[in-house]
Amino acid sequence: MTGAAITTIPAPGAGLNTEMKVFAVMAAVLALIGPTGIVYPYFIMQALCFALFACAFNLLIGFVGLLSFGHAMFLGTAGYASAHAAKVWGVAPEVSILFGAAASALLGVLTGLLAIRRQGIYFSMITLALAQMIYFFYLQAKFTHGEDGIQGVPQGKMFGLLDLTRPMTLYFVVLAVFLLAFLLIYRIINSPFGEILKAIRENEPRAISLGYKADQYKLAAFVLSAALAGLAGALKALVAQNASLTDAHWKMSGEVVLMVLVGGLGTIYGPVLGAFVIIAMQQYLAGIGQWVLVAQGVIFVACVLAFRRGIVGEIAHRLRVAL
Amino acid sequence: MFNISTQALFSQLLVGLINGSFYALLSLGLAVIFGMLNIINFAHGALYMMGAFCAYFLLSIAGLGYWWALVLSPLIMGAFGMFLERTMLHRLAGLDHLYGLLLTFGLALIFQGLFQNYFGSSGLPYAIPQELTGAQNLGFMFLPNYRAWVVVFSLAVCLATWFAIEKTKLGAYLRAATENPSLVRAFGVNVPRMITLTYGFGVGLAALAGVLAAPINQVRPLMGGDLIIVVFAVVVIGGMGSIMGSIVTGFALGLVEGLTKVFYPEASNTVVFVIMALVLLVKPAGLFGRTA
Numbered sequence: 001m002t003g004a005a006i007t008t009i010p011a012p013g014a015g016l017n018t019e020m021k022v023f024a025v026m027a028a029v030l031a032l033i034g035p036t037g038i039v040y041p042y043f044i045m046q047a048l049c050f051a052l053f054a055c056a057f058n059l060l061i062g063f064v065g066l067l068s069f070g071h072a073m074f075l076g077t078a079g080y081a082s083a084h085a086a087k088v089w090g091v092a093p094e095v096s097i098l099f100g101a102a103a104s105a106l107l108g109v110l111t112g113l114l115a116i117r118r119q120g121i122y123f124s125m126i127t128l129a130l131a132q133m134i135y136f137f138y139l140q141a142k143f144t145h146g147e148d149g150i151q152g153v154p155q156g157k158m159f160g161l162l163d164l165t166r167p168m169t170l171y172f173v174v175l176a177v178f179l180l181a182f183l184l185i186y187r188i189i190n191s192p193f194g195e196i197l198k199a200i201r202e203n204e205p206r207a208i209s210l211g212y213k214a215d216q217y218k219l220a221a222f223v224l225s226a227a228l229a230g231l232a233g234a235l236k237a238l239v240a241q242n243a244s245l246t247d248a249h250w251k252m253s254g255e256v257v258l259m260v261l262v263g264g265l266g267t268i269y270g271p272v273l274g275a276f277v278i279i280a281m282q283q284y285l286a287g288i289g290q291w292v293l294v295a296q297g298v299i300f301v302a303c304v305l306a307f308r309r310g311i312v313g314e315i316a317h318r319l320r321v322a323l
Numbered sequence: 324m325f326n327i328s329t330q331a332l333f334s335q336l337l338v339g340l341i342n343g344s345f346y347a348l349l350s351l352g353l354a355v356i357f358g359m360l361n362i363i364n365f366a367h368g369a370l371y372m373m374g375a376f377c378a379y380f381l382l383s384i385a386g387l388g389y390w391w392a393l394v395l396s397p398l399i400m401g402a403f404g405m406f407l408e409r410t411m412l413h414r415l416a417g418l419d420h421l422y423g424l425l426l427t428f429g430l431a432l433i434f435q436g437l438f439q440n441y442f443g444s445s446g447l448p449y450a451i452p453q454e455l456t457g458a459q460n461l462g463f464m465f466l467p468n469y470r471a472w473v474v475v476f477s478l479a480v481c482l483a484t485w486f487a488i489e490k491t492k493l494g495a496y497l498r499a500a501t502e503n504p505s506l507v508r509a510f511g512v513n514v515p516r517m518i519t520l521t522y523g524f525g526v527g528l529a530a531l532a533g534v535l536a537a538p539i540n541q542v543r544p545l546m547g548g549d550l551i552i553v554v555f556a557v558v559v560i561g562g563m564g565s566i567m568g569s570i571v572t573g574f575a576l577g578l579v580e581g582l583t584k585v586f587y588p589e590a591s592n593t594v595v596f597v598i599m600a601l602v603l604l605v606k607p608a609g610l611f612g613r614t615a
Binding site: 067069114117118120121122124125126128129130132133136137139140250254257261289290291292293294296297298299300301303304305308 | 357363411414415418420421422424425426428429430431432433434435436437439440549552553555556558559589592593595596597599600603604607
């Protein structure tokens with residue numbers, strides 16, 4: 001996916017760069033819009049979970065060039081793990097969220113070790129097949145309650161102080177987790193580690209010849225992406241108070257690809273915008289059944305044929321800035 | 324483990340062989356398309372489903388029965404595939420291979436969504452042709468004629484495809500164009516047309532599998548969605564380098580799945596994926612694959 005990516009490295013010491021200015025605006029808008037109630041807060045929280053999921057996915061495709069077609073397994077696994085921990089073991093929300101992310105990271109290690117053995121299209125097919133295997137496991141396992149899912153997950157008190165059953169408290173907790181994770185991803189991308197990932201994306205044999213163990217870097221990126229996708233899944237289970245098979249299905253893996261594609265592959269803000277666009281479209285089209293699927297397909301085709309940069313990628317290209 | 328009747332064992336093996344026929348036909352189509360276009364055709368499952376629907380429409384609208392469908396459905400769907408290749412896939416030449424995967428995934432969503440809108444998720448019955456009803460008593464089991472036909476016919480189609488690609492002059496052009504398209508073009512062979520025809524042929528194979536499946540599995544909008552993922556795993560296991568490899572792997576994995584249904588039914592959904600994981604550990608290029 002080299003064509004769509006932006007490779008500009010922000011100049012150090014130039015004050016606040018564009019990316020950080022946009023971050024400040026994004027944080028301010030999200031913090032202000034929730035309490036006003038102009039937009040249904042539950043919608044924003046849901047979209048934020050998907051935005052984090054999409055950012056985690058974009059870390060792989062945008063900066064390592066690996067197209068995972070099985071990321072739903074991380075979203076679903078963390079959802080089940082955190083919901084089970086909160087409901088059956090009765091742990092505090094901060095523990096259940098971390099437990100969910102850790103479960104996904106562990107799954108990321110196992111699946112990553114297999115998937116990075118092949119490249120390109122094979123990598124996509126392997127991640128898809130592994131995710132389908134995990135899906136069937138959850139379909140049959142007892143603790144997931146099959147088609148019903150884990151329902152009525154208690155939200156509890158975070159750190160014993162923040163009562164998450166109050167909608168606005170939950171809103172700001174979700175927003176804070178999202179913003180921190182977003183900054184973490186930004187930091188990863190712009191770290192020396194991130195630069196090596198980009199080098200592997202651009203020319204793997206050359207990176208290897210320079211002495212970098214490409215497979216270890218790819219695995220590390222895969223596990224990071226899995227853990228962050230897991231964070232999104234655990235957060236989503238907390239917000240929606242349930243964990244279900246939908247989150248682990250291949251359609252979800254396709255949806256996150258679509259979010260990132262619409263927003264802009266390899267851009268930093270693309271996944272966030274893409275997630276809001278796709279989730280809004282789903283809400284809007286929810287009443288008309290399977291047309292959502294058709295609409296998603298049409299957007300896929302249109303993006304691939306005519307709009308490969310995505311919304312943010314196109315804006316960044318026009319304005320000649322990195323976003 | 325040993326109290327399983329031979330009757331159950333053989334009937335599950337037969338089911339496995341039938342599924343194996345579909346895996347072989349579909350993975351063969353994927354391999355042929357991948358060889359020429361460097362695209363993994365995610366829409367393959369949806370096109371298989373549309374092949375079955377094509378047979379259903381031929382019967383309900385035009386009154387044309389199974390034997391007509393067996394010929395016409397692959398031709399119609401093949402033409403539709405060529406249309407897709409000319410209008411869309413063609414434009415992705417030279418881009419990263421992953422865009423082909425994304426485009427065909429989008430197409431799969433459109434097709435599946437459209438058919439689900441109009442036909443829901445339930446199945447439409449499609450009768451077994453009269454000539455193939457009934458069954459043979461083999462002594463240890465009853466062999467339904469239609470199922471025997473599906474296995475034999477798919478195997479014949481697979482072997483014919485293998486022969487055409489590996490042993491004929493046209494196949495030689497095809498293999499040459501896979502290796503070095505610009506050189507083959509310099510010899511005066513119309514490579515773009517060959518690419519279009521190849522895609523149409525691969526889609527035709529998927530449609531043929533769909534027609535064969537219609538009397539067994541009913542005609543359902545969702546029949547291809549999950550199947551294609553298993554076929555992807557089959558392709559990873561076999562490796563896409565060899566035509567014979569995809570045929571053998573397809574049938575073999577169908578059999579393994581059938582055996583799993585007898586001895587450990589809980590794992591029958593996942594056994595192909597587990598085998599894929601094991602093969603990746605031992606031989607990452609796939610059983611018949613060439614290391615890149």
